[in-house]
Amino acid sequence: MRLVHLTVSRQLSQGQLKQLRFEYDAAKDLKNVEWITLAxxxxxxxQPFVHQTPFIFRWIFFRKLWCWVVAIKLSRSCDLVMMRHITFDPFTFVFAPLIKNRISVxxxxxxxxxxxxxxxxxGKAASWLEKVSGRFSVSRTKMILGVTQEIAExxxxxxxxxxPIDIYPNGVDVEKIEILQDKRLPNEVNAVFICGTFSAWHGLDKLVAAVDDGDVQDDVVSLTIHLIGKLSYCQMSEIQATEARRKIFKIHGSLSEIEYRPIMEKCDVGIASLAMERQSLLEGSTLKVREMLAMGMPIYSGHEDIALVKEEPFVNIVQNVCLKDILDFGLKSKSVTREKIRRFSxxxxSKLAAMESLISNELLWIKKI
Incomplete structure (x- = not known):
């Protein structure tokens, strides 16, 4: 079977490039399937799987047209075309019915x-247009894939x-992610919150509110939350507004992996997104969580994820953010080795495991429809 995963975007983010690179590399280890990653x-x-959109198609709506032009061409040479969904797309009314082997991602x-x-x-206009065009587009696919079960449903x-629906979660190549050295300290808990940009759904404000509640009191063990990523001027001002906040938070700004790994090596807890409900989501499938688990980092999260099993001692999924919980979780997690977290996760x-599961569950079957 020959299938292609097509993504067309104005600008692929570093996270998207990483994810597609993991997929591109994992595809080489698939058996009986030729999986093409194209962006x-x-x-x-x-990257070898990335191409520059022709100049005349770089405007927003022409870019959508280019995606369909590429998809139609691919549909003739591939058994299945997995196409990342295009929002508020006027061209779907013309082209969606023409591609009989398309899967919507x-x-x-x-x-x-x-x-x-x-x-x-x-936003309201774009949402209304998406409601109309999206229904037309998705109803003319062979299958729906979501990065989570919640999104697929x-x-x-x-x-x-x-x-029919299935999940195609984000994943990593564990072997290409170096495990963290264990430099955790006995009398302090260090947590790291790392984002490209601290958007609303990451929930930094919930941590700030927890500091203001003053719910962590320990004369023996200190708590530090390291913030790595781009903060807005307003966020910077809020974090530095009180002594209590300045004592808990340590701002590092945007760093490369080489720069932030030494910080993470002494950290007991990695903080995942805490407010995904602001995106109307209860379940996540973030690359950040998978990378931290591959590094051997315990996860404190505000959302469910198939990568996070509540029963594991290195996972803490919460509804309400509480600094005392982070402190206690960090102390508890010190006894779990980095190697165990990586091995159990x-x-x-694994991106390869996600691809193999998808193929065995649905794609070989749907090809026969």
């Missing part, structure tokens, strides 16, 4: 997310109740 964006090609609840990305009437129930965070 286009406006910038120059930085979804990374969010687009109708809800567009209201958050674009504020005011622009949402897309099916909203747009195409008769379509390997199957659930």
């Amino acid at each position: 286009y964006h406006n910038s120059s090609a930085s 979804h990374h969010s609840k687009e109708v809800e997310e567009l209201k958050l990305i674009r504020k005011g009437w622009k 949402y897309e099916r129930d909203l747009r195409a109740p008769d379509k 390997r199957k659930r965070i």
